[in-house]
Amino acid sequence: MIDEFAKDNLHGRLRRDREALLWKLDGLSEYDTRRPLTATGTNLLGLVKHVATVEARYFGEVFDRPSPEPLPRWQDSDGSDLWAAEDETRDQIIGFYRRTWEHSDATINALPLDAPGHVPWWSEPRPNTNLFAILVHVLGESNRHAGHADILREGLDGRAGMRPEHGTRIDEEARAAHCAKIEQAARTIAKSTAPVKA
Numbered sequence: 001m002i003d004e005f006a007k008d009n010l011h012g013r014l015r016r017d018r019e020a021l022l023w024k025l026d027g028l029s030e031y032d033t034r035r036p037l038t039a040t041g042t043n044l045l046g047l048v049k050h051v052a053t054v055e056a057r058y059f060g061e062v063f064d065r066p067s068p069e070p071l072p073r074w075q076d077s078d079g080s081d082l083w084a085a086e087d088e089t090r091d092q093i094i095g096f097y098r099r100t101w102e103h104s105d106a107t108i109n110a111l112p113l114d115a116p117g118h119v120p121w122w123s124e125p126r127p128n129t130n131l132f133a134i135l136v137h138v139l140g141e142s143n144r145h146a147g148h149a150d151i152l153r154e155g156l157d158g159r160a161g162m163r164p165e166h167g168t169r170i171d172e173e174a175r176a177a178h179c180a181k182i183e184q185a186a187r188t189i190a191k192s193t194a195p196v197k198a
Contacts, residue, residue: 059104
C-alpha cells in the first residue's frame with residue numbers, strides 16, 4: 001500500500017512539474033522562447049527539449065522500454081538537446097515532450113517501484129537501479145529545470161510561479177523597492193565583513 005502511495009505521489013509531482021515547465025512558453029514570441037538568456041545559452045524551449053529527452057531515456061531504455069521517438073545515443077551527447085535548431089518548431093518540441101509523457105506514464109503505470117533498471121551512462125557501482133530511484137531522479141531533474149525556466153521567464157516579463165494563475169506580474173514600483181531593500185542588506189553586510197587593510 002505504501003508503494004502505491006509513494007508511486008502516485010511522485011508521479012503526481014512529476015506531472016505538476018511538466019505542466020509548470022510548459023506554461024513558461026505561453027504567450028512568448030518564437031524569439032523569446034529560443035534566445036539564450038544566460039551566459040551558457042540556457043533558453044526556455046531548450047529546457048523543454050532537454051527535459052523531454054531526459055525523461056524519454058530514463059523511463060525508456062533504462063527499463064528496456066525504448067522510446068518510440070528517435071533519440072541521439074547517450075554517448076553522443078553534444079548539447080543539441082539544450083536548444084532548438086532553425087528546423088525545429090515549438091509545436092514539434094512540445095509534441096515530443098507530450099508524447100514522452102505518454103510513454104513515461106505507461107512505464108510508470110506498468111512497473112512496480114522495485115522494478116529493476118539499468119542506466120548504462122551511470123558509472124560503477126550504481127548503474128543498476130529501480131523505478132523508485134529513477135522516479136526520484138527524473139523528478140529532481142524536472143523540478144530543477146522548471147526552476148531555471150521560472151527564473152528565465154521572470155527575467156523576460158516578470159511572470160513567475162508554478163501555474164499560470166500564479167504568474168501575475170508584480171507591480172514594478174513594488175519590485176524595485178523590494179530589490180533595493182535586498183541590495184541594501186547585501187551592501188551593509190559586505191561593508192561589515194570587508195577585510196581591514198594594513
